[in-house]
Amino acid sequence: MAVGVPRRTLSLCPDCNREAVEGVIGGQASLADFRDRPGIIEAEILEEAGRILMRKACEKHGPFEDVLSNHPAFFKRMESLGFGKDFNCAGDELVHSHGANSIRTGRDTYLIVDLTNRCNMFCSPCYMDANAAGYVHELDMQDVTGVFERAKSFKPQREINVLFSGGEATLSPIFLDAIQHAKSVGFHRLHVATNGIRFAQEREFAVRARAAGLHGVYLQFDGVTEEKNSHRGLGNYTEIKRRALDNIAAAGMAARSKDRQSCHGSKAGDSFVRDGDLSPID
Numbered sequence: 001m002a003v004g005v006p007r008r009t010l011s012l013c014p015d016c017n018r019e020a021v022e023g024v025i026g027g028q029a030s031l032a033d034f035r036d037r038p039g040i041i042e043a044e045i046l047e048e049a050g051r052i053l054m055r056k057a058c059e060k061h062g063p064f065e066d067v068l069s070n071h072p073a074f075f076k077r078m079e080s081l082g083f084g085k086d087f088n089c090a091g092d093e094l095v096h097s098h099g100a101n102s103i104r105t106g107r108d109t110y111l112i113v114d115l116t117n118r119c120n121m122f123c124s125p126c127y128m129d130a131n132a133a134g135y136v137h138e139l140d141m142q143d144v145t146g147v148f149e150r151a152k153s154f155k156p157q158r159e160i161n162v163l164f165s166g167g168e169a170t171l172s173p174i175f176l177d178a179i180q181h182a183k184s185v186g187f188h189r190l191h192v193a194t195n196g197i198r199f200a201q202e203r204e205f206a207v208r209a210r211a212a213g214l215h216g217v218y219l220q221f222d223g224v225t226e227e228k229n230s231h232r233g234l235g236n237y238t239e240i241k242r243r244a245l246d247n248i249a250a251a252g253m254a255a256r257s258k259d260r261q262s263c264h265g266s267k268a269g270d271s272f273v274r275d276g277d278l279s280p281i282d
Ligand code: SF4
Pocket: 119, 120, 121, 122, 123, 125, 126, 127, 128, 129, 130, 166, 167, 168, 195, 220, 260, 261, 263
């Protein structure tokens, strides 16, 4: 992976990408078309006025600018810690063939399986635009079996973590079966990224998830105060988190916090578990 600022890179034109996605959904384009032409354009990553920016211009849709970081020193430090290239994979055509976005070397630590685009919350913004699409996209067991078959199909293999996500993965009707299947084919580090509502509602659900093979829970957090939750456009539901944590712990699983906007990421926000309870940190 190229690092350093400034540098040239490739990115997506959001409008071209949307058109390409809609082309596949509407049946005018094939997945192969999308793989080869997802809307890639050239971009530049640069530092300006204390921020790391990405600038790009599409011939059809004009210029775009995104803020990648408001802390250039931190951005550069994180890039310097990147694993970089380690080994080339063999027999990975089914898994790593994504046109210009193909992964060419193995350093995967997480296999993320998005089970559904539905969610029982309506955060604003949502990192996945859950509930925003006019359609439900949900994996069935045949899809899940295929995902894990492909994940095991190439060499070399290493122990990887599986993260079931979404949307809200616990709403998937096959959530428990998917965990069980992953375990049965040899994946043991199984996690879910969740807002915790289902775990709070039903201790039995947490127990069944544990019995199916779930190892840990990435629990979404913005903070424990009204202020820290207000930008979401929903109430402060710290009490629900407490109940979810109780049930998760009672089922024998570990919980980590994750911020809401990057449900795949992990960040403490302004709260963490101390002495078995949620405490604000300054
Ligand atoms: S950010 Fe997470 S919890 Fe909120 S609506 Fe999106 S998927 Fe659901």
